[in-house]
Amino acid sequence: MSMRRPDRYAFVPFERRKPIRWPNDARVAVWIVPNVEFYELRPAAEKRWPRPVPDVLNYSLRDYGNRAGLWRMMDVLDRFGLRATVSLNAGLCDRLPQVVQACVDRDWELVSHGTYNTQVLYGMSEEETATTIRESVTTISSFSGRPVRGFLAPALSSTETFLDLLPQHGITYSLDLVHDDRPSPLRVRSGRLISVPYSAEINDVRLMYYRGYSPQQWASMQKAAFDQLYDEGEESGTVFCVALHPFVTGQPHRISALGDILSHLKARGGAWYATGSEIADWYYANAYDADLAGAAYPAA
Amino acid sequence: MTKTARLDHDRFEFRTLREPSGLRLPNEKSVAVLLTVPIEFFPLDPPAAPFRPSGALDRQYPDYWDYANRDYGNRVGIYRLLRAFGELRIAATALVDAEVVGEYPEMMRAVGAAGWEFAASGIDRGALHYGDMPPADEAARVAKALSAVQSVSAHRVTGWQSPAQSESFGTLDVLAEAGVRWVSDWVNDDVPYEVKTSSGKGLTSVPSSFELSDRNALFQHDFTVDEYKSQVIDAFEQLCREATPAAPRVLPLALTPWVSGYPHRIGAVREMLREIAASESAVFLTCGALADTFEGRGHSSIMKED
Numbered sequence: 069m070s071m072r073r074p075d076r077y078a079f080v081p082f083e084r085r086k087p088i089r090w091p092n093d094a095r096v097a098v099w100i101v102p103n104v105e106f107y108e109l110r111p112a113a114e115k116r117w118p119r120p121v122p123d124v125l126n127y128s129l130r131d132y133g134n135r136a137g138l139w140r141m142m143d144v145l146d147r148f149g150l151r152a153t154v155s156l157n158a159g160l161c162d163r164l165p166q167v168v169q170a171c172v173d174r175d176w177e178l179v180s181h182g183t184y185n186t187q188v189l190y191g192m193s194e195e196e197t198a199t200t201i202r203e204s205v206t207t208i209s210s211f212s213g214r215p216v217r218g219f220l221a222p223a224l225s226s227t228e229t230f231l232d233l234l235p236q237h238g239i240t241y242s243l244d245l246v247h248d249d250r251p252s253p254l255r256v257r258s259g260r261l262i263s264v265p266y267s268a269e270i271n272d273v274r275l276m277y278y279r280g281y282s283p284q285q286w287a288s289m290q291k292a293a294f295d296q297l298y299d300e301g302e303e304s305g306t307v308f309c310v311a312l313h314p315f316v317t318g319q320p321h322r323i324s325a326l327g328d329i330l331s332h333l334k335a336r337g338g339a340w341y342a343t344g345s346e347i348a349d350w351y352y353a354n355a356y357d358a359d360l361a362g363a364a365y366p367a368a
Numbered sequence: 369m370t371k372t373a374r375l376d377h378d379r380f381e382f383r384t385l386r387e388p389s390g391l392r393l394p395n396e397k398s399v400a401v402l403l404t405v406p407i408e409f410f411p412l413d414p415p416a417a418p419f420r421p422s423g424a425l426d427r428q429y430p431d432y433w434d435y436a437n438r439d440y441g442n443r444v445g446i447y448r449l450l451r452a453f454g455e456l457r458i459a460a461t462a463l464v465d466a467e468v469v470g471e472y473p474e475m476m477r478a479v480g481a482a483g484w485e486f487a488a489s490g491i492d493r494g495a496l497h498y499g500d501m502p503p504a505d506e507a508a509r510v511a512k513a514l515s516a517v518q519s520v521s522a523h524r525v526t527g528w529q530s531p532a533q534s535e536s537f538g539t540l541d542v543l544a545e546a547g548v549r550w551v552s553d554w555v556n557d558d559v560p561y562e563v564k565t566s567s568g569k570g571l572t573s574v575p576s577s578f579e580l581s582d583r584n585a586l587f588q589h590d591f592t593v594d595e596y597k598s599q600v601i602d603a604f605e606q607l608c609r610e611a612t613p614a615a616p617r618v619l620p621l622a623l624t625p626w627v628s629g630y631p632h633r634i635g636a637v638r639e640m641l642r643e644i645a646a647s648e649s650a651v652f653l654t655c656g657a658l659a660d661t662f663e664g665r666g667h668s669s670i671m672k673e674d
Contacts, residue, residue: 108376109376109377110376118419119418119419119498119534120418120419120498120499120534121499122499122535122536122537123534124530124533124534124535124553124554125532125533125534125553125555125578128553128554128555128556129555129556129578129579131554131556132555132556132557134382134384135382135383135384135385135556135557136384136385136556136557136558139384139385139386140385140606140610143610162374163373163374163375163376164373164374164375164382165371165372165373166371166373166384167384169371277579279589280585280588280589280590280591282591282595282598282599283599283602284598319579319580319603320558320602320603320604320606320607320617320619321579321580321599321600321602321603321606322599322602323606324602324606
């Protein structure tokens, strides 16, 4: 029997939410999330590529991200002194260790994005899903020497219960649900899990790769989104996520747009630049209990 | 813990932009610009399998409308590109479908007379290389395509781009066996790299454009030509900023006769090339000249340096 709705979070009216006050009264928490991914040339499952395998064009375009694009993005983030939270296909730890090492060297946070982007959760049994989560988390944490706290399902795939399995493997926050601009508790079978807002609508891959927006249009939408959250930050803090794909934004014709966005953010000030687990930790310590209790301002 | 890369195939080594590529450009230039011009035949009755590539006729048969649009490129658009590049003394690389050679001999002569490099690009846009296609069939296609293009070329044809940049698992081996020295199907780098083949014969992967090709930007994604020009200039300037003579970069640009060769676009494209040509950092190379340079065979076919 299929579910009619996920029923994973509570509805809290927009006008009556208990305000979030970020550290130093920052108006917005900003996190930068590059997706560092490995696509297999010959995936076990069929139809993971638009063309018949070997889909040389699409494979090599994604390979560009790891060979070239990511390094350009690192230059930009280093220039702005920003640490990223990497959504990482764990397979890179074995396949392309120098790529993962460069992220670790920058003290970037690593979250699990499954094993390979060509190995999706769809159709997996709960046991298989648990194995994928456990192995990806273990692989990444033994590489970096740090616990893995966040999870984003590979290629935005899902099963009905994958969220339930996350807390058992040390995951405290999910990037999979884009239902809000602020973190919120998620209902899971056992343990605690929250959603930290990721980016759906203005994700670089969606706009510039699939829909053909220009880098200038993308940058302008990013800036508009930040400005709106910044203005609303007078009432309550929210989360602004810059989701990136090295094979998209790391192209020479697009990389300057990333610098343009970050310059805009920095110039406005008043933001808290954090990693996913820093946002999650702060939320658990300061807002989780109240939100879980359904806290809201009483209706006028 | 091992820090050595281990790709899921053995075609080439993983190498990042941070590592030396071994490429040095002539005259201490730091950015090589490769103009590639596909000269294509789109059959009126394209097969649905293995897939229909970008530009394939996709209206109901008989699709006179799109056929004529693509054919405009071979009748008119290509001549505008020849003039625009000629004014700037740039030699491009023509990626020629075998089917075009016999059909437009005069046009082929004009391309040859402009000093462009000829490279082979399969039979036509309905004959894609794919998956597990029989190696004998593929070898026959490659031989036929090479010999067709060789018949109109004054220089030895050494280059290849598969139709729609689609390969089988054996394409690179078949190409090397047939004497091909460079291939431009893979879009994974800003510098050339060495490809491994079953016979051990050398093959160079030359950077290739996909997203910044006029077909992807102007045809698939409907950018205006001014938006396109601005992205190309942004890419060029970015590469200039990060490149040095010791660590050069390559900007490949595919300009298509039936896309850029239209009167409403050619002006901006010409202007874009003029801006690039004015830079001290840039050198326009054919793909073959870049491969020769990369492999240390000198660089004979550079027109810009008088």
